[in-house]
Amino acid sequence: MSLDSQWWRTAVVYQIYPRSFADSDGDGIGDLAGIRSRLGYLAELGVDAIWLSPFYPSPLADGGYDITDHRDVDPRLGTLEDFVALVEDAHAHQLAVIIDIVPNHTSDQHPWFLAAVAAGAGSPERERYIFRDGAGPDGEQPPSDWRSHFGGSAWQRVDGGQWYCHLFAREQPDLNWDHPQIREYFLGTLRFWADLGVDGFRIDVAHSLAKDLSEPLRSQPNLDRALPLDGTDPLYDREEVHEIYRSWRAVFDSYDPPKMAVAETWHPTTSRTYLYARPSELGQVFDFSLLKAEWGRDEFLAVIRRSLRDHQGVGGGLTWVLSSHDVPRHPSRYALPLGVTPEDWLRSNGSRPAVDPAAAQRRGRAATLLMLALPGSAYLYQGEELGLLEVADLHEDDLRDPVWERSGHALKGRDGCRVPLPWTRGGPSFGFGPGGAWLPQPAWFAAHSAEAQAAEPDSTLNLYRRALVLRRALHGDDLSLDWIDTGDPELLCFARRNGWLVVVNFSARPKPLPSGRVILASRSLDGDQLPGETTVWIVRP
Ligand code: TEU
Numbered sequence: 271m272s273l274d275s276q277w278w279r280t281a282v283v284y285q286i287y288p289r290s291f292a293d294s295d296g297d298g299i300g301d302l303a304g305i306r307s308r309l310g311y312l313a314e315l316g317v318d319a320i321w322l323s324p325f326y327p328s329p330l331a332d333g334g335y336d337i338t339d340h341r342d343v344d345p346r347l348g349t350l351e352d353f354v355a356l357v358e359d360a361h362a363h364q365l366a367v368i369i370d371i372v373p374n375h376t377s378d379q380h381p382w383f384l385a386a387v388a389a390g391a392g393s394p395e396r397e398r399y400i401f402r403d404g405a406g407p408d409g410e411q412p413p414s415d416w417r418s419h420f421g422g423s424a425w426q427r428v429d430g431g432q433w434y435c436h437l438f439a440r441e442q443p444d445l446n447w448d449h450p451q452i453r454e455y456f457l458g459t460l461r462f463w464a465d466l467g468v469d470g471f472r473i474d475v476a477h478s479l480a481k482d483l484s485e486p487l488r489s490q491p492n493l494d495r496a497l498p499l500d501g502t503d504p505l506y507d508r509e510e511v512h513e514i515y516r517s518w519r520a521v522f523d524s525y526d527p528p529k530m531a532v533a534e535t536w537h538p539t540t541s542r543t544y545l546y547a548r549p550s551e552l553g554q555v556f557d558f559s560l561l562k563a564e565w566g567r568d569e570f571l572a573v574i575r576r577s578l579r580d581h582q583g584v585g586g587g588l589t590w591v592l593s594s595h596d597v598p599r600h601p602s603r604y605a606l607p608l609g610v611t612p613e614d615w616l617r618s619n620g621s622r623p624a625v626d627p628a629a630a631q632r633r634g635r636a637a638t639l640l641m642l643a644l645p646g647s648a649y650l651y652q653g654e655e656l657g658l659l660e661v662a663d664l665h666e667d668d669l670r671d672p673v674w675e676r677s678g679h680a681l682k683g684r685d686g687c688r689v690p691l692p693w694t695r696g697g698p699s700f701g702f703g704p705g706g707a708w709l710p711q712p713a714w715f716a717a718h719s720a721e722a723q724a725a726e727p728d729s730t731l732n733l734y735r736r737a738l739v740l741r742r743a744l745h746g747d748d749l750s751l752d753w754i755d756t757g758d759p760e761l762l763c764f765a766r767r768n769g770w771l772v773v774v775n776f777s778a779r780p781k782p783l784p785s786g787r788v789i790l791a792s793r794s795l796d797g798d799q800l801p802g803e804t805t806v807w808i809v810r811p
Contacts, residue, residue: 271361278470278530278554278647279587280747281318282738283368285651287595288325288347289334290690293703300690302348304703306356308693309363311720315655315731316738319366321472323595325353326372329379331441332420332672333595333688335370335474336377340459350466357467366469368530373456374475375442383443391432398452399443400435400483409433414487416505421676437478437505439672447479447514460521464529476533476546476555480511494537506537515551522553532556532589539573540580547586554587556649560641561591565604565633567762567776571753574644578751588646588749592637593654599687601634602660612660616682620662631657632803635733635792636774639805640762642737643772645749650734653691656718657730660686661711668710685709692719733792740790740807744770756784769810778802786810 292304302325312320324334327344334344343353360367376383382398389395391403402413404427412425413433418440425433426440435444445452460471482488482504494506501509515533522529532554533546539559546555557580559573581588592600598612605625606615615622634657641648664685666674671683690708692715693701700707700715716722723731744766754763760777763784775781780799786808788795793804800806 275527283319283649284317285321287323296705298706298708302352313363321368338377338380368470371471372474378441401432415491470530477507477535480508544584590641591649593651598660601630604633605630636805639792655734661689694721771808774805
């Protein structure tokens, strides 16, 4: 396939969580051959690229984000040859391939970490990680108040001796990015995969690599998601992290076309977030503000406006996301009453309150058509095109996300959006593979299977397919958007180029339909009325 150097600016990227996508060999774990067998489906869906979450060797303490070898494939998922074949096939289907790079930490089973533990305090092996003596008379207290994103302290003691830092699970020790060998290793890792033909990289926890490790360690008892950041925090979004990405850009630009990259940063979006997207750095950064917004016209309008503004002047790309492997699926989120957090709802196994699946679908579809009409690039998460809801009632014994244990069973975690996909109405794992599935699939997956959805003209799958065809024709590389004030506080309305008008009715009541030719609606229209909780795309001459 031939990609132009700016292809990623308007691309629709489909996130694959490999262990839950398609299983070729019946071991219950999705694999590379499974993905390969479904490339035709993805090409027909109409996406431009796939992003593969980690497929590297991993003890699976954090769903593959705990890696023992950054330059290999987990044998349960395939081999490097399978990977190369997958990239070739994807390209033959006109799909670009983006892979996940996880530079903040390794697995605690990585040979470097095993060597560091064995070598003892003060050794060069320990320099690759962040080891410190503990506080208190016998060093029995953690060296600082830093917290893990998954709950509890970010420090773990080894054999009554030193402590190491892990911003995520205990099995994910943080690397020391002040160490030149770590920097070299990741530059080499980017080249390794680029040479195998990948087109881009998604950078995990991109804002945490540079840390202020000077003594005494500075206090930071908060997690990034609640912090206003200004470049001076000891752990998050430090000014120095940008040097790393400038050195990565030199690697990206040594290929023709240059490799693309997208930063994952979880702190509240501000104009600082877009610094990662500078053309001299990664080019793109996930903007999670829309993903974090609750269903409602004013909040959606405010976050979209702010992102359009924050992005200005940087020269990097704009991105939009509604769902990922880290958050409950968006239709389920939108069906919760305001004030009920998805975490509380999951804790009740989806029973308090019971969500109305029809309302979830209405709102989810309306939000999707809104997102796909925004200027820039859109990231979809596997299964959203099937209208999948969050699997909220997974049994506690089945949970695999480390969040469950580390939160002391206060949070169920992220497994509910990682349940293996249903491809067929029946079969041992709804067509996921010839055997079972590593997380149990609910009976309602049958109606959401790709097979059932393909057969139904108004299904969510067919809506996504139609939307992506139209988007390709209408969207172009134009980034302009004009807000239109309809005078109705329950409508959100904007115009793109070529007379493309987008109207979202956030209320439950029908509204008069604006004039023009309706080319797509998230719900069947009712004569000349725009139904409640519906988005329409209209073209005006
Ligand atoms: O996520 C980064 C991150 O900050 C998440 O922990 C986020 O706060 C949380 O998922 C929100 O619910 C990335 C990956 O996307 C995630 O899957 C990994 O667990 C994490 O990094 C560690 O590698």
